[in-house]
Amino acid sequence: MDSPKVILSKFWNYDSFRPLQEEIIDSVLKGRDTLAILPTGGGKSICFQVPALIMDGMCLVVSPLISLMKDQTETLKKKGIKALAVYSGMTRDEIDITLNNAIFGEYKFLYMSPERLKSDIVRARIDKMGINMIVVDEAHCISQWGYDFRPSYLEIPQILEIIGKVPIMALTATATPKVADDIMAKLNFSEKNVIKGSFFRDNISFVCRQTEDKYGQLLKICTAINGTGIVYVRERKRAEEAASFLKAQGVEAEAYHAGLSADVRSSKQYDWKTNACRIIVATNAFGMGIDKPDVRFVCHLDIPDSPEAYYQEAGRGGRDGKLAYAVIIWNKTDIKRLEQILRVTYPEIEYMKDVYQKLHSYLGIAYGDGKGSIFKFDLMDFCTKAKLHSLSAYYALKYIQLEGYLDVTEEIDNPSRLRFIVNRDELYKVQLKNTSLDSFIKTILRMYTGLFSHYVVIDEEYIARMSRNSKAAVKTSLMELSRMKIVSYIPAMRSPLIILNEERLDDKNLYISAAALSERRGVFSNRVGLMQRYASNDDICRASFLCSYFGEENNIRCGVCDVCKRAGNPSSQELRIKEIREKIVELLKTNSMDIKSLILNLESYSKDEVTYTIRSMIDYDIIKLNNDELSLI
DSSP states (O other), rough: OOOHHHHHHHHHHHHOOOHHHHHHHHHHHHTTEEEEEOOSSSSSSHHHHHHHHSSSSEEEEEEOOOOHHHHHHHHHTTTTEEEEEEEOOOHHHHHHHHHHHHHHHHSEEEOGGGGGGGHHHTTTTTTGSSSEEEEEGGGGOOTTSTOOOOGGGGGGHHHHHOOOOOOOEEEEEEEOHHHHHHHHHHHOOOSSSSOOOOOOTTTTEEEEEESSSSHHHHHHHHSSSEEEEEESSHHHHHHHHHHHHHHHOOOOOEEEEETTTTHHHHHHHHHHHSSSSSEEEETTSSSSTTOOOEEEEEEESSOOOOOOHHHHHHSSSSSSSOOEEEEEOOOOOHHHHHHHHHHHHSOHOOOOOHHHHHHHHHHHBBTTTTTTEEEOHHHHHHHHHHTHHHHHHHHHHHHHHHHHHHOOOOEEEOEEEEEOSSSSSHHHHHHHOOHHHHHHHHHHHHHSOOOOOOOOOOOOOHHHHHHOOOOHHHHHHHHHHHHSSEEEEEOOOOOOOEESSOOOOOOOOOOOOHHHHHHHHHHHHHHHHHHHHHHOOOOOOOHHHHHTTTTTOOOOOOOOOOHHHOSOOOOOOHHHHHHHHHHHHHHHHTTTHHHHHHHHHHHTTTTHHHHHHHHHHHTTTEEEEEEEEEEEO
């Protein structure tokens, strides 16, 4: 059996782990249920992928983000690791084939969206897959106190009952102590076991600027700070406007949001990651799973509505350990906007019931019907026909989702897929009888492999170029083969989905708890209020302010946020940390040293101070830990 370090080197080409990764891996390899809270950029995926490759069997990964599931399975495949995914938007036939492959195909990872866990086809087969571990990504979604509660996550404990006892690894970047306890309770941990990284980021200068001229302030930031940056906005239209403004001022910038096609988004993301584009102006659709180390600033043109969302997005800056800036540009209009969001996010019960009934009428669902149905969903078309305000209707649907009656998925980019549903002998007979289709079939078989065993992603435009045809002609030929029942052809689709979890109810039986609604409003109101205080705060170190929210109390000031800079000189404790860093660098200049020896050489400082400084220096790639020896990088 290979050790974790051998697996890390073999598949990731790293010779040492980041802080806490080894401790988390060791915990789950010992069979312990483990909650890992690692801030953005802490390397959460390696924490479960490494032990899953060591253990016999397959790892089940539950994730709410379809785009991230697709990215991670493709990344694993490129490393030669067999991985599958099941998510909303796949046909029953595709799911059937994928689940069979999970049982018989010696795959190591199966990614699954939480709403799929409740389907009969999954529950009938999951105990045959040899699951070695369950990973719950974005684990805060299982807690009603988390900032992004998803009722479908509550299906996970029922899956555990089917497959028997296996270790659970729950992962999140942000969780308060209350949410952490709730995660472990909801997942039925055999014992409390939290491994938590520090939220303190002393290389990020947190800044808040109050101004009526947001674009003018943004331009100052973009011209004053060298390197790549991310500008976050709340709306798609604002992303386009801000990017156009920057371009007009000679700043390289592109807009990125879910309204763009998958190809355009992929191209813009690639250009930004390779520094062909300097600044990306995006909605929160951008950033998940992107590990770009040299982001020098993250700027918010709107005050985020929760500390969790803000910390995740701001944490995408400075992953290389060098100084980066996290800036919120705000004014009093933002405060009014947050208050408006608070009102529309949790609408009145009667309004939600009205939206619920209008949705089912729009979908053509009769009372008592619809359970398990999945529909492509166009929010604007629905609101136009139902005469509803789009933003209010959207939040009503999101709250109905919290009550468990339906799921509204993210906008899904599903490329075209193809599978031959006849065997090779039958296909050969078809080719002999249909000479007009013969050369087209041969072209497809030369271009793609695996078409007889599973659905394969295809590109009609590429096929058109290779077969010297038009894209329209290729689609026509594929449709003809489909009508002849030779292939199963699923054209590309781009749409959010509505999944109905229950049959349509009348208003009398549609229960929405007034007490729960009031409580959730209160929790959200507290988060919004805290972000308002954070933006207007001018006396508490901003890094310490955020750490305190996540239950990490310390008296260390970052020394680099706008509050600390206004206060003048750094604290005596900060100076001691700086001294310790300099002494560690001096001690490691000539020889590597184990941690115990290093602490002994620094006995004039407290063990906690030295340990904190060592972890910080490893985290920011100043020193590295290899075979229990510390050395300079």
